[in-house]
Amino acid sequence: MTVASVMVFVDPAQQAEEQVRVARSVATKFQASLIGVSAFAVEPDFVGEGVVIQETTPEDLKRMKAELAEKERWFRDVVGLPKERVEWRWDVEYPVAFLANEARAADLVVIRNMYRKVDPYHLVDPAAAVLRIGRPTVLVPERVHELRADRIVVGWKDTREARLAIHDALPFLKQASQVSIIEICTSNEQDRARRGVRDVARHLQRHGAKAETDVRVHTAESDAHQLVRLAKDAGADLIVTGAYGHSRLGEWVFGGMTRGLMDEAPFCLMMSH
Template identity: 85%
Template sequence: MSVATVMVYVDPAQQAEEQVRVARSVAAKFEASVIGVSASAIEPDFVAEGVIIQETTTEDIKRMKTELAEKERWFRDVVGLPAGRVAWRWNLEYPLDYLANEARAADLVVLKSSYRKVDPYRLIDPAEAVLRMGRPTVLVPEHVHELQADRIVIGWKDTREARLAVHDALPFLKRASRVSIVEICTSNEQDAARRRVRDVAAHLGRHRVKAETDVRVHMAESDAHQLVRVAKDQGADLIVTGAYGHSRLGEWVFGGMTRGLLDEAPFCLMMSH
């Protein structure tokens, strides 16, 4: 895999620049192009006491289109790359549906790791996005404006998702000065875990990535907290891991480890599903 195009979602009313600046830093690292994506959905009419209530007026739609089009200037100013390497796409559509479709044009997608409120008409649920897009995703917490990815921790689990995540992260791993493969297991699994992470390290070595291995035993703290602590101790600014989730009552949700990393990690996560 190579990174030639980075896509980033922008909330139409967004003022914070974190994930856009991270997208710019990734694009600069790989001399890639950046595509900004934004969308707002028109809220449907509803019926009250037999009367159809129109929530969105013609003026509202005009304002929404203007807001989305004008956000391009803000986006291009923040990205600060030559015009030929920056594109802007917008539509009146549910943001998650629009982003999931447009992701076909990207090698990597950058998102905020969380939103304080649920608004499917304007915002992206990062859990559902990662599980739907079919693209590796960098999730950016608040107050992070750059991704150096010089020291990387791989949160290993012997699953399809983790294998895909390591493959997708190869462009970053090849440029890192330190890569650590960490598996957290039960005490009676340590020998098998050591064999697994040694296999991953050997595989990466054939791609000219020198990686350390580290097997840890489950502790009283959550696995997510333990992995974040390891990454902090190593001075890492990126954790690479598979994204694990399932559908519940029509909604995609992350599993415990994945959700824990999103809630606790003070640096970027790169996830694949």
């Protein structure tokens, strides 16, 4: 895999620049094009006692479209890349649905990490995005403006999602000065885990990555907290992992490790599903 195009979602009313600057740093790292996308949906009319109290008018729709188009100027000013390397796409549509549709044009998608209940009319729910868009996704926390990815931690377990994450992250892993492949397991699984991470390390080394391995046993702290702590100790600014989740009654539900990382990580996460 190569990274030739990076896509980033921009909230229509956004003023903070974190995930846009991270997307720019990734595009610069790989000399990739950068695609900004933005959308918000028309909220349904509010009806009280049989009377329409709030109704979207043609003027409202015109104003919404103008706001989305105007956001392009802000986006281009922030990224500061040559015009031919930057593209802007927008629509009056649900943000996650629009992003999932447009992601066909990207190798990698960058979004803000807001793992809490979000407004589905204006914001991208990262849980829904990661599980729907079919592209590796970088989740950017608050106050992070750059992704150097010089030291990377891989949260490993021998699953389809983790294998996909390793493959998707290869462009980053090959350029990193240090890649730590970490599996957290029970005490009686250590031999099996060591064999597995050694295989992964050799696989990455054949691709030119500088990979090392580490097997840890579950402790009283959560696995997510332990992995974040180990990443901090390694001086990493990126954790690569599979995303484990499903939809239940319209709600996107994550497994404990995935949810914990999204809640706790103070640096970028790269997830594949």
